[in-house]
Structures are given as structure tokens and as C-alpha cells.
Amino acid sequence: MSSHHESIIREPLITGTDITYNKITEDVCAPVERMPSKAWWIGFTVAVLGLVLWLVAVGYTFWTGIGAWGLNKTVGWAWDITNFVWWVGIGHAGTLISAILLLFRQSWRNSINRSAEAMTIFAVICAASFIVAHMGRPWVAYWPLPLPNQFGSLWVNFNSPLVWDVFAISTYFSVSLVFWYTGLLPDIATIRDRATGLRRRIYSILSFGWNGSAKTWQRFEAVSLILAGVSTPLVLSVHTIVSMDFATSIVPGWHTTIFPPYFVAGAIFSGFAMVQTLLLIARKVLNFENYITMAHIESMNKIIILTGSIVGVAYGTEFFIAWYSGVQYEQYAFINRATGPYWWAYWSMITCNVISPQLFWFKKIRTSIVASWVLSIFVNIGMWFERFVIIVTSLHRDYLPSSWAMFYPTWVDVAIFIGSLGLFFTLFLLFLRVLPAIAMAEVKLLLKGNSEMSKRKLIADGHAKVPEGFTNRIVIATTATIKNDKKDE
Amino acid sequence: MSNIKYILGHFDDPEVLMNGIDKLQKSNIKIEDVFTPFPIHGIENKLGIKRSRLPIAAFIFGITGTITAFSMVYYMLVHDWPMNIGGKPAFAFPDFIPVMFELTVLFCAYGMVFTFFYVNHLFPGRAPRVMDLRATDDRFIIAIDAKTNDVNAVDAVLKDAGAVEIKHNARKYISYDEE
Numbered sequence: 001m002s003s004h005h006e007s008i009i010r011e012p013l014i015t016g017t018d019i020t021y022n023k024i025t026e027d028v029c030a031p032v033e034r035m036p037s038k039a040w041w042i043g044f045t046v047a048v049l050g051l052v053l054w055l056v057a058v059g060y061t062f063w064t065g066i067g068a069w070g071l072n073k074t075v076g077w078a079w080d081i082t083n084f085v086w087w088v089g090i091g092h093a094g095t096l097i098s099a100i101l102l103l104f105r106q107s108w109r110n111s112i113n114r115s116a117e118a119m120t121i122f123a124v125i126c127a128a129s130f131i132v133a134h135m136g137r138p139w140v141a142y143w144p145l146p147l148p149n150q151f152g153s154l155w156v157n158f159n160s161p162l163v164w165d166v167f168a169i170s171t172y173f174s175v176s177l178v179f180w181y182t183g184l185l186p187d188i189a190t191i192r193d194r195a196t197g198l199r200r201r202i203y204s205i206l207s208f209g210w211n212g213s214a215k216t217w218q219r220f221e222a223v224s225l226i227l228a229g230v231s232t233p234l235v236l237s238v239h240t241i242v243s244m245d246f247a248t249s250i251v252p253g254w255h256t257t258i259f260p261p262y263f264v265a266g267a268i269f270s271g272f273a274m275v276q277t278l279l280l281i282a283r284k285v286l287n288f289e290n291y292i293t294m295a296h297i298e299s300m301n302k303i304i305i306l307t308g309s310i311v312g313v314a315y316g317t318e319f320f321i322a323w324y325s326g327v328q329y330e331q332y333a334f335i336n337r338a339t340g341p342y343w344w345a346y347w348s349m350i351t352c353n354v355i356s357p358q359l360f361w362f363k364k365i366r367t368s369i370v371a372s373w374v375l376s377i378f379v380n381i382g383m384w385f386e387r388f389v390i391i392v393t394s395l396h397r398d399y400l401p402s403s404w405a406m407f408y409p410t411w412v413d414v415a416i417f418i419g420s421l422g423l424f425f426t427l428f429l430l431f432l433r434v435l436p437a438i439a440m441a442e443v444k445l446l447l448k449g450n451s452e453m454s455k456r457k458l459i460a461d462g463h464a465k466v467p468e469g470f471t472n473r474i475v476i477a478t479t480a481t482i483k484n485d486k487k488d489e
Numbered sequence: 490m491s492n493i494k495y496i497l498g499h500f501d502d503p504e505v506l507m508n509g510i511d512k513l514q515k516s517n518i519k520i521e522d523v524f525t526p527f528p529i530h531g532i533e534n535k536l537g538i539k540r541s542r543l544p545i546a547a548f549i550f551g552i553t554g555t556i557t558a559f560s561m562v563y564y565m566l567v568h569d570w571p572m573n574i575g576g577k578p579a580f581a582f583p584d585f586i587p588v589m590f591e592l593t594v595l596f597c598a599y600g601m602v603f604t605f606f607y608v609n610h611l612f613p614g615r616a617p618r619v620m621d622l623r624a625t626d627d628r629f630i631i632a633i634d635a636k637t638n639d640v641n642a643v644d645a646v647l648k649d650a651g652a653v654e655i656k657h658n659a660r661k662y663i664s665y666d667e668e
Binding site: 020021022025146153154155156157158159161163164167168171174175178179182185186189190192193194200201204205206207208209210211212213214215216217218219220221222223226227230231233234237241440441442444445448 | 501502503504522523524525526527528529532533536538541543544547551561562565566569570572574581584585587588590591592593594595597598599601602605606608609610611612613614615616617618619620622623624625626627665
């Protein structure tokens with residue numbers, strides 16, 4: 001698979017000149033095996049404070065009811081559903097990396113899929129918490145399930161996208177979890193075989209007795225491929241169905257056929273931004289710079305610019321269709337978005353989602369770690385505003401001008417949102433402590449064909465020639481060394 | 490020498506390992522199993538491992554999900570309690586598709602993964618049947634039954650094939666209980 005040599009003009013996926021199979025194990029296991037660093041404790045403390053805030057705010061909501069939020073009879077969905085869609089969207093990048101890029105044989109996914117999938121699972125947990133919270137009465141959260149009930153078995157309405165959403169989100173969470181955990185088994189076994197005492201016992205239970213025999217690996221590969229095959233349409237269906245929550249309504253601004261592809265592109269866009277936000281820091285703090293390289297950062301930035309541009313085209317298309325449809329309500333909804341009382345939200349969205357990611361066309365910017373991180377935060381903000389704009393500005397001025405209203409969040413709205421970030425980061429930081437954040441087995445696959453060492457060796461042995469004027473960083477460095485060596489001779 | 494149960498040939502490179510398998514097979518030495526830190530492409534053909542039938546299982550589980558979802562929605566919306574929604578037909582098949590799709594994926598994924606766990610005897614708490622701890626780190630290990638083979642001959646072939654280390658184990662699996 002990867003023992004085939006890859007063209008030297010492709011950027012290597014593992015940098016460094018002293019990488020062995022054992023070093024990969026050591027490097028990836030190090031954060032799990034050493035005591036937590038100061039940086040981790042600081043991050044974890046802040047995250048837990050956020051988690052406490054979340055518990056307080058959600059508890060207060062359940063105690064007093066949805067009246068604790070800033071909703072009114074015109075704006076019945078606001079930050080709750082904004083946050084829900086935002087979190088689900090973030091989750092999509094994990095599945096894209098683990099499933100779609102596997103089908104396309106993009107081996108740069110190998111070192112980032114594990115943490116991106118973890119991100120998916122934690123993001124979907126955050127999203128689900130908003131679904132439960134916005135029901136107001138969480139003790140009847142089972143009502144959307146098709147269960148026989150005391151109303152003479154009046155079943156749930158399967159014509160409703162909200163019911164589809166229940167199935168989509170729960171399937172998505174369950175399948176992501178099983179995909180992630182199956183992939184973890186070989187790596188948990190690695191930790192198990194290095195550990196002693198109680199740690200060995202715990203990781204032994206978690207490893208399900210994995211032993212890496214030829215037959216196990218063969219079946220494992222079959223399972224991975226099919227899980228990727230079913231997860232790919234699954235992830236597309238999830239945000240499609242989320243978008244149908246809006247698109248099948250008759251609210252101007254929601255009632256558009258463009259929603260499914262536009263939501264899916266936006267989800268991947270925001271998800272990759274969150275992956276960047278997390279991994280640019282994690283690779284530095286955990287010393288993963290040889291495995292999550294500039295090539296990875298650049299690839300992700302390229303996906304961000306692609307999906308960001310799709311989203312930009314979608315914004316334009318929506319406006320055009322609103323005008324072209326000749327429907328006054330639709331036209332008003334869009335003009336109101338851009339120029340009404342929520343103009344600032346709309347233009348924040350445009351700035352962060354359409355304009356700023358275009359900076360990634362410059363190679364200097366998309367290969368700058370600081371710029372990538374800052375722009376990833378912009379995208380996160382922009383995509384939150386996108387959902388806010390779609391939800392709140394479409395609702396706040398409905399068909400009846402006498403009921404037009406504004407939405408003002410209460411402290412509970414704000415606290416639940418900030419708290420959900422605390423929940424997310426608490427889970428993510430715990431993950432970094434106890435499980436290998438890079439799929440070791442998959443990265444080891446790349447060592448012989450796609451690493452800097454293997455490419456340098458190809459050039460040094462004279463098996464590959466560097467094309468004239470080619471600007472791959474490693475290639476330039478290597479040719480320079482060879483030339484110097486020749487001079488010395 | 491009589492208490493040797495298994496001979497383990499350690500290799501540090503997957504390509505050398507593949508050559509090693511060839512050489513052992515040429516010398517008519519039966520390979521018990523091979524343990525590696527990551528999947529080796531093409532090894533199943535060499536070892537004569539049959540193609541996995543998990544994809545077939547996955548398909549059957551998936552189609553079970555489709556049928557389950559369709560039957561459920563049909564029973565609830567069409568048979569048991571049809572609702573009059575603006576006079577539209579109760580059997581609105583396009584609306585059934587999202588749930589049918591989701592349950593197809595759910596049944597397929599869980600059915601296949603649990604079949605995988607079942608056939609490989611993977612479950613939480615199972616004692617790992619590992620012959621050498623480095624097989625999950627950086628060594629590619631060929632295990633050969635010492636009872637049915639001549640130990641010296643096997644050692645010679647392994648050494649010739651480029652094994653970096655040869656171990657003679659008195660017991661089959663590593664005990665995870667001893668410290």
C-alpha cells in the first residue's frame with residue numbers, strides 16, 4: 001500500500017530525518033504516558049470552569065423553563081438552534097477526514113483523522129445537548145422516538161424533517177463512535193503493551209484483546225473501508241436533513257432548495273476551521289510537528305478556501321434567486337438580512353466566511369501558522385453568524401408586521417453557549433491525555449513511502465531527479481545538501 | 490530445547506518480512522501466524538488467508554435495516570394510524586426515505602462491527618493473545634510452531650531471511666498478569 005515510493009515532488013507527510021517505527025510510537029504515546037504539563041492543566045482548568053458554567057446555565061434553564069432565554073413569540077428559535085447547527089457542522093470535518101478522504105486515498109488524513117474524529121464526537125455531544133435543552137422539558141425527550149404511548153399509539157410523524165433529524169443525528173453519533181473506537185483498538189493495544197500495573201489492566205480491557213495478527217488486520221481493513229463507505233453518504237445526509245428542518249418550512253429565507261448542498265459545504269468549512277484551531281496548538285504542545293506538518297496545514301487551508309468559496313457562491317445565489325423568484329416576501333427577507341436591524345450580523349458573516357478565507361490564495365498566508373490559526377477563528381465566528389443570520393433574521397420579521405420583534409439574548413443564552421465550549425474542551429483535553437491523538441498504525445504505514453527520509457534517500461541514491469525550478473521545501477533542502485556534498489568531494 | 494513452544498522471527502521492515510515468509514514457505518516450514526504493528530498489503534495472499542466475508546455481512550445487515558425502517562414507518566403511518574394531512578396520501582414514500590437510509594447505515598455499521606468483534610473474539614476484558622510485546626510497536630513477527638518443526642532449521646532460514654532477532658518462547662502467549 002504505502003511501501004510504494006511516491007513522487008518526490010509531493011510534499012512529505014512525515015518530516016524529520018530520524019523517524020523510525022519505534023520513534024512514532026514513542027512520540028505519539030508520550031503525551032499519554034507522561035504527567036500532564038502545565039499548559040494542559042491551565043487549559044483543563046479553564047475548560048472545566050466553562051463546563052461548570054454550562055451545568056449552571058443548563059440547570060437553571062431546566063428549573064425555570066425556556067423563559068430563561070431571550071426568546072419571544074416571534075423569534076422562537078435563536079441561539080439554541082444556532083448553536084446546535086454550529087456544533088453539528090463542526091463535527092462534519094471529522095467524518096470527512098476519516099471517511100471521504102479514506103475513500104479518495106488521501107494519505108495526509110492518516111495523522112489527523114483520530115483527533116478530528118474525536119472532535120466530531122464531542123461536537124455532536126454539544127449539539128445534542130442543545131437539542132435536549134431547547135425542548136424545555138428534557139424528561140420527555142423520548143417523545144420524538146416512535147414508541148407506543150399513552151395517546152393511543154399516535155405515532156411520530158415521519159413526514160417531518162424534525163423526526164428525520166432525530167434519526168440522522170443519533171445514527172451519526174453512533175456510527176462515528178463505533179468508527180472511531182474500532183480505529184483506536186490497535187493503538188490502545190500499543191499503549192497496553194508499553195504499560196505496567198493498573199494502566200496495563202485498564203488499557204488491556206479497552207483494547208478488547210487486540211493482537212495484530214494477519215487475519216485481524218485483514219478484517220480490520222475491510223471494516224474500515226466499509227465504515228468509510230457508509231459514513232460518507234451518512235455525513236452528507238446529516239447536514240442535508242438539518243437543513244431540511246428549515247428548507248421544508250414556509251418561512252421566507254428558509255424555504256430554499258439550495259439549503260442541503262449549501263449547509264453541507266458550510267459544515268465542512270467550519271469543521272476544518274475547528275480542526276485547524278485545535279491541531280495548530282496541539283501539534284506544538286504535544287510535539288507532533290513531524291506528523292502534522294505544513295503540508296497538512298496547507299491541505300486543510302485549501303479545503304477551507306474551496307468550501308468557503310462554495311458558501312460564498314451560495315450566499316450570492318440565494319440573493320439572486322430571491323430577486324428572480326419575484327416573491328416579495330422572499331425579496332424582503334434577504335434585503336432585510338443585509339440592511340435591516342441585523343445588518344451587522346450579516347456583514348460579520350460575509351467578512352468572516354467569504355472575504356477573509358480568500359486570503360488563503362496567497363501561499364505565504366496559507367503556510368503561516370499564525371495566519372492559519374487567526375483565520376480559522378474568523379471562520380468559526382463567521383459560521384456561527386451564518387446560522388444566527390439564517391435563523392433569527394428570517395424569523396424576526398414575519399408575515400405580520402405587528403408581530404415584528406428583535407431577539408436579545410439573556411445571560412443564560414450566553415452562558416450555555418460559552419459553557420458548551422467548556423464541555424467540548426474538557427472532553428477534548430481528556431481525550432489528549434488518555435488516548436493516542438494520532439493513529440500510530442496508520443502513520444507507520446506512511447514511513448517508507450511518504451516521509452521526508454524516504455524522499456531524501458530516493459534523491460541521494462539517484463533514483464529520482466528533482467524537476468528544474470521545483471519549489472518543494474524538502475526537495476530544495478535536499479538538493480542543496482547533495483550539491484554541497486559534491487563540492488566537498 | 491524440548492520446552493520451546495514457539496519460534497518468533499522478528500523483522501524490522503515489512504519488505505524483509507515478506508521475503509522471510511517466502512523463504513519459510515519455500516523450505517516447507519508452516520507459519521502459525523504473523524503479527525504486525527500495521528496492516529501489510531498483500532500478506533493475506535502469501536499466507537493463504539481467504540478474502541473476508543465481512544462485506545457480505547455488512548450488506549445483509551444494511552438491507553435488514555432498510556426493510557426494518559420501511560416496515561416500521563409503513564405500519565405506523567399507513568396501517569396503524571393513517572393521518573389526514575391536507576388530504577394527502579398516507580403512503581408518502583419519498584418521506585420514508587431519510588429514515589430508511591439512516592437505519593440502513595446504522596444496522597450496517599453496528600452489525601458489521603459487532604460481527605468483526607465476534608469473529609475475532611474481541612471484547613472488553615479479553616486476555617490479549619499476544620506473542621511478543623513489540624508486535625504492536627516496531628517489529629513484524631512470524632510465529633512458527635516449534636513442536637512440528639525442526640528448531641535449528643527454522644532458525645537458520647529466519648537468520649538467512651534477515652530476521653533481526655529470533656526468540657524461543659516456552660509459552661504461547663505473553664502473560665499480562667505477571668509484572
